[in-house]
Amino acid sequence: MTDAVQPTASRPLVDDDQLWLSVMNKMDETWAELVGQQVELERKNAELEGAHAFMAGVFDSMSDVLVACDTALRVVRTNQAAERLFPGGADGLVGRLLTELVDPHSPTTVADVANTIVRRQRLEDREFILAAAGGAMPFAVNGTVLYDGRGRPSGVVLAARPLGELRRAYTELDRAHRSLKDAQAQLVQAEKMASLGRLVAGVAHELNNPISFVYGNAHTLRRFTRRLEAYLAAVHADPRAADFARQRQDLRIDMVLSELDGALSGIVDGAERVRDIVADLRRFSSDRRTPGTIFDLADVARTALDWILATCGRPVTVHADLDGALDVDGHAGQMQQVIMNLVQNAVDAMEGSDSPTLDIAGTRRGGRVCLTIRDNGPGIAPEIMDRIFDPFFTTKPVGKGTGLGLAICYRMVTEHGGMLAASRHPAGGTTMTLDLPAFMPDDGPGNSGAEA
Ligand SMILES: Nc1ncnc2c1ncn2[C@@H]1O[C@H](COP(=O)(O)OP(=O)(O)O)[C@@H](O)[C@H]1O
Ligand SMILES: [Mg+2]
Structure with missing residues (x-):
């Protein structure tokens, strides 16, 4: 074990003070340095925290x-x-x-x-x-x-x-692409329909001549029958009547004469029916550039109903209230097309109904004629209500719906100065309302709102 060094009592006091002072100064310096470093550290820390928070953000x-x-x-x-x-x-x-x-x-x-x-x-x-x-x-x-x-x-x-x-995003793109293709196909279809309309007009025109031919000749034959009967009666007054009478019996001339009239009536009825169909076809395809005519919307509605219901393939109960003249100035063919579209939509909507029922009513109020068509289908969902008149909007499968029906109807109706609206019936089903300016005889032409 070594001995500890003892402080020498002989060292001067002044030196001690000097040493002490220098130690104090050194401590001050170190302290100041430390404080400076601490401030710098805190600044860097704050910067680091800021950067950290920024990165985390x-x-x-x-x-x-x-x-x-x-x-x-x-x-x-x-x-x-x-x-x-x-x-x-x-x-x-x-x-x-x-x-x-x-x-x-x-x-x-x-x-x-x-x-x-x-x-x-x-x-x-x-x-x-x-x-x-x-x-x-x-x-x-x-x-x-x-x-x-x-x-x-x-x-x-x-x-x-x-x-x-x-x-x-991909599915959306794919869907857009497909609907574009559908739209294209539907345009082609619409064009086909337009050319079908022209064909119908042509056929109607071509049929009209032979039909009037049949019709006229049937009437002539009927007149001839009367003359033949008169002639035969005169022949039987002759002294040689016994011979004729036998022949008349053998040839069953009386039966022929009586049947002749019925057969001619049949021909006339058939010809009249064809003539009416031709008239309907004509109206249906009437060109909108041709001037309008005054027609009864009730008549047109009845024809439209008949055409659709005859071909829809299932029984539909119809309550029609179409009495009274609903005269309108415009294109009967176009209005028939509109009503046919509305009835067809109603029939489509009632596909799942047990007892499909159509209520069709026409009224005239003041200067307006109003036709309502109500079905008892499921009705139009509120979320698609403002889209049903858009071209190509359809909820039907491809091949069944084109989505053009209501768009075309809307255009035709507004061109006639009218309005077309859809609503949900409180008791279920859809009500379509067609509202047109009524024909006012006193107004003179052009005041009914139709643009010829
Ligand atoms: N009477 C109706 N009842 C229910 N929905 C209807 C009715 N009429 C039209 N709609 C709806 O409006 C859509 C558009 O009709 P429309 O323009 O005629 O085109 P499309 O009949 O080819 O679908 C239909 O697909 C259907 O969803
Ligand atoms: Mg339709």
């Missing part, structure tokens, strides 16, 4: 799911989108293994991620199925390897975007 504002892992593929950092996606939320994610976040059926696996770190590659738009809180969900994932200060891989950051969104 950027991270969290991203809608993509971000997950950063170390090289052992253990989660070290996530953003809010990830916390919302995975079970466990904010606290449960850090420290978990990536395998726990990826669905076993994922087409891209955790091993693929490990490989990208080893090979120092990027993952680009790979499909992952992630084990989200609500169940497995497909994602498109991009992955980037992270490096430490010495350029060695330190982990990987994965950014995932729900494939659902991309798929939805």
Whole structure:
């Protein structure tokens, strides 16, 4: 053991004071330095915190799911989108293994991620199925390897975007493409209908001549029958009448004469029926550039009803209240087309009804003529009510509906100065209301609102 050095009592006091003072100065200096360093440290700390908060804000504002892992593929950092996606939320994610976040059926696996770190590659738009809180969900994932200060891989950051969104966008695009194609097909169909209209007009014109021929000749034959009867009566007054009478009996001339009239009536009836059909066809295809005429909307409505109901293939109960003249100035053919469309829509809507019923009523109030057509189908859903008059809007399958019916009706009706509206009947079904300016004889031409 060595002896401790004892302070020498002979050292002068002044030296001690000097030493003490210099120590104090040194301490002051050191203290000031420390304070300076502390201020600098705090400033840097505040900067760091700001940068950290900024990065965290950027991270969290991203809608993509971000997950950063170390090289052992253990989660070290996530953003809010990830916390919302995975079970466990904010606290449960850090420290978990990536395998726990990826669905076993994922087409891209955790091993693929490990490989990208080893090979120092990027993952680009790979499909992952992630084990989200609500169940497995497909994602498109991009992955980037992270490096430490010495350029060695330190982990990987994965950014995932729900494939659902991309798929939805793709489906939307696909749907738009298909509806464009449908629209094209429907335009072709509309053009076909227009040429059918022209054909109908041509056929009606061509049929009219032979029909009047048949009709006229049938009438002539009927007149001839009367003359023949008179002639035969005169012949039988002759002295040789006995011979004629026998022949008359043998040839059953009386039966022939009596049947002749019935046969002629049949021909006349048939010809009249064909003549009416031709007139209807003519009206149907009448060109809107030709001037309008005055017609009874009730007549037109009856024809339209007959045409549709005769071909719709199932019985429909009709309550028609179409008494009284509903005179309108315009194109009867177009209004017939409008009513046929409305009746056809009603019949389509009642396809599933047990007892399809149509109520059709016409009234004249002041200067307006109003026709309502009500069906007992399911009615028009409120959310599509303002779209049914749009061209190509249809809820019917391709091939059954073109979505052009109401659009064309609307155009024709407004061109006649009228209105067409749809409403849901309180007791169910749809009511279509056609409102047109009535023909006013005193007004003179042009005042009824129709544009010829
Ligand atoms: N009486 C009705 N009852 C129910 N829905 C109707 C009725 N009339 C029209 N609609 C709806 O309006 C749509 C458009 O009708 P429309 O323009 O005639 O085209 P389309 O009959 O070719 O579908 C129909 O698909 C249908 O959804
Ligand atoms: Mg229709």
